[in-house]
């Protein structure tokens with residue numbers, strides 16, 4: 391964590407509705423910075439599908455090195471209907487996660503007051519946990535290939551890579567985070583599949599046991615991923631912090647996203663916690679191309695991502711102020727969190743959060 395009185399933020403609005411929701415997060419930033427007395431500088435980057443279609447490159451030469459000089463990156467959304475699936479996701483989002491070594495993907499699953507969850511009889515006190523997803527290894531590493539592609543004898547392989555260093559740094563960060571979070575449960579649950587992935591997840595399991603010894607104040611717990619999906623629906627109040635591998639973390643955080651009211655609410659941080667590391671914060675919803683320009687998309691997730699950005703760049707008071715404002719708005723001002731059903735436009739929801747900051 392760095393403390394900055396002048397925050398340098400790179401803004402990648404990205405595709406579809408990404409720029410619209412990012413604009414609301416920036417509106418809230420401007421207001422909260424004035425109240426908390428810090429300054430910031432923004433620089434816009436036009437990376438995304440339109441630029442790719444125009445120029446043929448996703449990240450120009452030197453882009454990553456320039457982004458490294460910022461305190462944080464604020465990302466709207468990635469995904470363009472005219473670009474084949476995988477190109478922008480790999481070339482922009484995953485590229486930045488890997489190149490900037492953002493090895494923690496932090497995804498809070500928190501039901502805000504007034505927000506509808508599909509879970510019967512569960513409220514904000516029950517749905518309040520955090521997923522720490524490893525963000526640089528596993529099936530995401532891009533190792534694999536085809537043999538005899540396009541023939542009846544075709545073979546495809548996709549290899550999951552796990553390193554001791556990679557899982558240890560993530561697990562240790564998760565224990566530290568659980569300690570800082572200081573929830574009465576004080577419990578970190580490793581979610582994996584040790585009964586089948588007897589090499590890769592055995593490494594995670596042994597590393598988890600080793601690191602747990604350094605944190606006698608934290609209960610070290612374990613769930614298989616399939617059981618975890620069941621408990622997340624049946625007893626979400628069981629969880630405090632979950633640490634998991636990249637692919638399982640991807641899957642269970644979409645489940646978590648819907649428990650907290652959907653993709654209009656859920657936010658995440660791609661964090662490089664090492665000194666000088668640059669982290670990237672994003673709403674979890676996609677680019678929702680069909681809603682582009684209609685001003686109906688929910689900016690709460692993007693505003694929530696801005697709060698996480700400030701928390702991680704040394705402005706915890708500003709972050710907490712945004713959290714309180716979001717809660718006030720979801721509790722009393724919004725009809726629904728779904729696109730087009732909020733009872734307000736995208737910009738009006740941003741204005742409501744600004745008004746609630748005071």
Ligand code: IPM
Nearest residue numbers: 468479480483484640643674
């Ligand atoms: C996410 C997304 C990405 C992922 C995609 C877009 C590559 O689903 O951030 O969860 O799988 O990590």
Ligand code: MN
Nearest residue numbers: 640641643644
């Ligand atoms: Mn995902």
